[in-house]
Amino acid sequence: MVKFVEGIDRDDPRVRRINYAIGGENNPELYAHIARLEARKAAEEARLAARKDVPARRKPPGDDDTLVASSDEEFVFAQDQTRDVELMLGRLRIYRTGIRFDLIAREQDEGRGTFIGERINLTHRFRRPPKHRIYLGIVLPDGKIATNKKCTPPQAPEDDDPATPWLYGGKSYSRQSETSATYFLSPRPEGSSEVVFTISYPEIGIDRASSITLDFTRFTRSGA
Structure with missing residues (x-):
């Protein structure tokens, strides 16, 4: 042999x-x-x-000079059972280089004694204890996938590779009944821009993946 x-x-x-x-x-x-x-x-x-950083095109722009479109509409993920927390996409900002959005968890019962961010982690970083975070996967029109499992600079595509989809993990915040994490998807999907966002979070009981499909042409002008 x-x-x-x-x-x-x-x-x-x-x-x-x-x-x-x-x-x-x-x-x-x-x-x-x-x-x-x-x-x-x-x-x-x-x-x-x-690698401690990525090219500017892989991050959300610092101002609105290159903003193509925006929407404050919120898109709620369907859940397989009734819970007191809703998970959603919101605060869409579409730039020529990519799409910024927030992943949001909002508690329906504001009377709970702890901050929601102490129980739910929407960022790309693991939190301890216990070790947990939401899973976020994005399927692009061409079938390529970007996930929040690879959001750090060492996991980013090479600097001379502008085409491979990648998620930049940005800021996060937490209030009593709401927590949120910002992501930036680059490059911006071209052509027929139906993008599928999928989440799962077994640690809080979301074992079955839930998806939202957004057609970004509805937010952008022709030729923008």
């Missing part, structure tokens, strides 16, 4: 085949090659860990 080390093109004429049946596992060339692969992997991990 021939084993190929990951990353090697078996058809490359420079590839050496090592017979494991005749002492191949002790071949120093194999160990040297594996060491090189591990060093390359460690260097790549260090490079990604050192």
Whole structure:
């Protein structure tokens, strides 16, 4: 049986085949090659860990100069059972570079003694204890997916890749009966802009995913 080390093109004429049946596992060339692969992997991990920021086009603009459209309409996620908390999308802001929106949780009973933000985490960061956060997934018209599982700079697409969809995790706030987290989706979907937003949150009883489909052409002018 021939084993190929990951990353090697078996058809490359420079590839050496090592017979494991005749002492191949002790071949120093194999160990040297594996060491090189591990060093390359460690260097790549260090490079990604050192990324502390992303290009400006991956963040919501700081002013409204490039604002294409906005809406303060709120879109409530359907739930499979009655709860005292509603989850929704709101505060849509559409820019040429992407779409900013808030993920909002609002309590119907304002008489509870604790802040809602102490129980529900809508950000992309895990909160302890216990370790939990909402799951947010966005399916784009071309089938590509962006999620809040990969919102940090080391997880972002390379700086020279403007096309891969990505979510930037922004600010959050919490009041007695409402908590919210801001996200920015880039790049802005082109063409037929039906975008599907899906959430799940087993820690608060939302085991079955709930989705909202928005057609962003309804918010934007033709040619904007």
